[in-house]
Amino acid sequence: MNAIVTGITGQDGAYLAELLLDKGYTVYGTYRRTSSVNFWRIEELGIESHPNLHLVEYDLTDLSSSIRLVQQCKPREIYNLAAQSFVGVSFDQPLTTAEITGLGAVNLLEAIRIVDSSIRFYQASTSEMFGKVQEVPQTEATPFYPRSPYGVAKLYAHWMTINYRESYDMFATSGILFNHESPLRGREFVTRKITDGVARIKLGKQERLELGNLDAKRDWGYAKEYVEGMWRMLQADTPDTYVLATNRTETVRDFVTLAFKAVDIELRWEGQDENEFAVDIATGSRVVVINPRFYRPAEVELLIGSPAKATKELGWKPATSLEELCKMMVEADLERVKNGTGA
Ligand code: NDP
Ligand code: GDR
Numbered sequence: 001m002n003a004i005v006t007g008i009t010g011q012d013g014a015y016l017a018e019l020l021l022d023k024g025y026t027v028y029g030t031y032r033r034t035s036s037v038n039f040w041r042i043e044e045l046g047i048e049s050h051p052n053l054h055l056v057e058y059d060l061t062d063l064s065s066s067i068r069l070v071q072q073c074k075p076r077e078i079y080n081l082a083a084q085s086f087v088g089v090s091f092d093q094p095l096t097t098a099e100i101t102g103l104g105a106v107n108l109l110e111a112i113r114i115v116d117s118s119i120r121f122y123q124a125s126t127s128e129m130f131g132k133v134q135e136v137p138q139t140e141a142t143p144f145y146p147r148s149p150y151g152v153a154k155l156y157a158h159w160m161t162i163n164y165r166e167s168y169d170m171f172a173t174s175g176i177l178f179n180h181e182s183p184l185r186g187r188e189f190v191t192r193k194i195t196d197g198v199a200r201i202k203l204g205k206q207e208r209l210e211l212g213n214l215d216a217k218r219d220w221g222y223a224k225e226y227v228e229g230m231w232r233m234l235q236a237d238t239p240d241t242y243v244l245a246t247n248r249t250e251t252v253r254d255f256v257t258l259a260f261k262a263v264d265i266e267l268r269w270e271g272q273d274e275n276e277f278a279v280d281i282a283t284g285s286r287v288v289v290i291n292p293r294f295y296r297p298a299e300v301e302l303l304i305g306s307p308a309k310a311t312k313e314l315g316w317k318p319a320t321s322l323e324e325l326c327k328m329m330v331e332a333d334l335e336r337v338k339n340g341t342g343a
Pocket of ligand 2: 085086087088125126127128177178179180188189190191193210211212213214216217218252294295296299300
């Protein structure tokens with residue numbers, strides 16, 4: 001059985017490729033041609049030379065290469081994970097984000113419609129589409145109110161996925177996934193920035209961590225479990241929309257406290273807003289400060305999702321607690337910093 005995974009150089013692409021290979025699939029993982037392609041994630045997972053993994057050069061913004069990709073790989077399933085996925089950057093690059101994250105999905109939907117409309121399609125939708133709080137917890141029925149160019153672009157791709165499902169009877173499924181993290185998370189995202197920073201501070205390689213909005217609340221799960229949910233969605237009898245989340249929310253500040261605790265550093269929080277900071281109680285040094293550079297023009301204040309539908313219909317449930325996840329990430333970063341292999 002063949003599957004295409006777009007964005008194999010990203011966090012989810014790497015974990016999903018590993019899962020599909022374990023299940024016996026032949027996986028076509030796509031990567032972008034750049035002057036320095038980086039396969040560190042699939043290398044860390046040890047799957048880069050797997051005989052059933054084929055790395056294919058591909059850009060999501062190119063319709064003709066989308067058609068060729070689908071023609072050549074003859075997949076049963078396509079998982080569209082490729083995106084400009086960093087919310088902060090989407091404010092500076094709204095058009096590129098729209099092209100890749102929004103229109104890119106439609107290139108693949110069109111390719112499927114043209115080449116073989118029986119192919120099963122997964123679109124990586126996001127809790128960012130909920131944006132400004134309309135209700136808690138958020139479910140498949142919650143109204144959308146995106147707060148970033150990224151959220152708006154993803155909402156377009158989400159509705160196009162549903163539109164292709166309804167118009168052409170295609171197996172086009174959308175997974176609305178809440179934040180999911182892991183040791184393979186990119187360092188631009190807040191959890192990994194924190195665990196990497198904590199590891200460096202613990203090992204004396206960095207003085208402090210500079211962060212933005214500490215009050216934002218997120219529903220953080222473990223990425224490896226979420227890619228299993230993606231696969232389950234494409235094994236269902238009918239295409240649909242599902243939320244994957246943990247139904248627990250914590251502030252960025254709480255995650256910082258947990259991460260320092262994982263290396264036995266207790267914090268005391270002082271000050272407010274831009275003047276807030278955290279002190280290492282044992283040494284008295286300021287280890288966390290605010291840098292308004294990391295504030296966003298519009299913020300998503302509170303995300304908490306209910307995975308009830310996915311649990312009932314797909315048997316999917318999150319298993320790793322935030323404490324376990326945070327500890328796993330800090331430990332991986334301690335190793336990387338010690339060995340000089342930080343990625
Ligand atoms: P990453 O940012 O780690 O990975 C994104 C991938 O997309 C990378 O492989 C990147 O390649 C690739 N990509 C970017 N632009 C293009 C392009 N023009 N053509 C082809 N490939 C491209 O994201 P994650 O793994 O964290 O997330 C996977 C998907 O799930 C994304 O669509 C994201 O928006 C979505 N999502 C993620 C959530 C999360 O919490 N992680 C939650 C909800 C949704 P390169 O390495 O070259 O940049
Ligand atoms: P998010 O993740 O925007 O939720 O999007 P990110 O980790 O970037 O931010 C989470 C929250 O932390 C606040 N924050 C900071 N964020 C970053 N990156 N750096 C900082 O220094 C910092 N300080 C505070 C942010 O303001 C925000 O409130 C992620 C991505 O993976 C998307 O692709 C995905 O769709 C959503 O999760 C669900």
